[in-house]
Amino acid sequence: MNRKQLNKSLLITLLLTVIPFIAIAEEDIDPRIIESRKVIKEFAEKLQKELVQAMEEGGPENAIKVCNIEAPGISTTLSEKYQWKVGRTSLKTRNRNNDPDDWELAVLINFEERKNNGEDIKQLEYSEDTKDGFRYMKAIPTKGLCLTCHGENIDKSLKRAISKLYPNDLATGFKAGDIRGAFTIIQKQN
Ligand code: HEC
Numbered sequence: 001m002n003r004k005q006l007n008k009s010l011l012i013t014l015l016l017t018v019i020p021f022i023a024i025a026e027e028d029i030d031p032r033i034i035e036s037r038k039v040i041k042e043f044a045e046k047l048q049k050e051l052v053q054a055m056e057e058g059g060p061e062n063a064i065k066v067c068n069i070e071a072p073g074i075s076t077t078l079s080e081k082y083q084w085k086v087g088r089t090s091l092k093t094r095n096r097n098n099d100p101d102d103w104e105l106a107v108l109i110n111f112e113e114r115k116n117n118g119e120d121i122k123q124l125e126y127s128e129d130t131k132d133g134f135r136y137m138k139a140i141p142t143k144g145l146c147l148t149c150h151g152e153n154i155d156k157s158l159k160r161a162i163s164k165l166y167p168n169d170l171a172t173g174f175k176a177g178d179i180r181g182a183f184t185i186i187q188k189q190n
Pocket of ligand 1: 051061062063064067068071072076082088089090091093094095096140141142143145146147148149150171180181
């Protein structure tokens, strides 16, 4: 066997050893995590679509209503559809009804630590069986689009409109690449 052939056969051996492990790892994921991911994807995509559309149609002041009315609406619809509690939370909330409970607070702090240790925000998730049921959280990255309403330089009249609805708003001063918050799910045990 020449060197090239040897390399090739080593590579094949390596792949054959590794592939079954990858397959097992996929199968091993708790179905409740897979379900949670699916529901959150549905939530995120719906919200993003409506937000972008409203921004294009009538600018950010028009889009506030998507976040103010549609976001809690989608959250309620999904909660009823799946009989779970589905919502959003953050270390710095705009709507104080979204403030984290103790479990969520600990997870959000852990996400910040994991991000600082180099983990990709898009991959940050955490789940656990608790006395309240199976709980799952997934981090939400701050994108450029979000800065209009959550960034450091919010337009004055927009800021006034936001403050009118949310006098205790804490959700400003974010930069692109920050963790804006997290989706949070409780799958109640019946
Ligand atoms: C047009 C303004 C606007 C834009 C743009 C915007 N948001 Fe918000 N955001 C709001 C408002 C208003 C609320 C409060 C919603 C509520 O009452 O539940 C909010 C709430 C949130 C919350 C729930 C936690 C909290 O602070 O109460 C998260 C998470 C969030 N936004 C993330 C984002 C992300 C991520 C983006 C970018 C993809 C974004 N937002 C873009 C206005 C905006």
